[in-house]
Amino acid sequence: MKNVNFLNLNKLLKFKQNDARIGGSNLAMAHKKQILKGIDAHGQTFNAYTPKYAKEKSGGEYAGQISSKVSPPNLTLTGQMLKAFKFIKSNVMGEIKIEYGITDSDQATKMIANNQGRFGKRRMADAKGRKRKKVVKRGASKRVVAANQNVGPNVEKEIVNMFAEVIGRNIRELDKHQVVVVHRL
Numbered sequence: 001m002k003n004v005n006f007l008n009l010n011k012l013l014k015f016k017q018n019d020a021r022i023g024g025s026n027l028a029m030a031h032k033k034q035i036l037k038g039i040d041a042h043g044q045t046f047n048a049y050t051p052k053y054a055k056e057k058s059g060g061e062y063a064g065q066i067s068s069k070v071s072p073p074n075l076t077l078t079g080q081m082l083k084a085f086k087f088i089k090s091n092v093m094g095e096i097k098i099e100y101g102i103t104d105s106d107q108a109t110k111m112i113a114n115n116q117g118r119f120g121k122r123r124m125a126d127a128k129g130r131k132r133k134k135v136v137k138r139g140a141s142k143r144v145v146a147a148n149q150n151v152g153p154n155v156e157k158e159i160v161n162m163f164a165e166v167i168g169r170n171i172r173e174l175d176k177h178q179v180v181v182v183h184r185l
Helices: 017-036 051-058 080-084 105-116 153-175
Strands: 085-091 097-102
Touching: 017 080, 017 085, 017 097, 017 153, 080 085, 080 105, 097 105
Parallel strands: none
Antiparallel strands: 085 097
């Protein structure tokens, strides 16, 4: 086998626009699957639901409810928030930029509230002038999906896969021989 010049990392790490688009879609899907497994940004199980909420969710007491699963918590009462969680866009000009998440403001507000441990339904003042229901803050109940560059183990593995596929393809193109890149985590 002919030696490949590994000194030119720019050629090995060259992402095409399509690589970033496909990789971004795969990252979004991996992150969604990780959430459905109840795994947070630090690789831990999401904090448990309160006993009252767990009983209500498992009993199917909410309008529009599609999930009654309470252990581990997986953020899927109605499914709307995770349905809105998707690949948004990517760009490879200078550096690789991949955006995914939630663009729907109502669903994004729910995700942010879970990240911050803020729970309770906010209501606008009604015709009789009643005030909003207070939102409860429970720091110990945060369900952190992503924070401070932490995205969780499934997403990290998908990032490695994305880079390995691009590097493998680029080595094959540079060498014109079949090369298999194996990575293990």
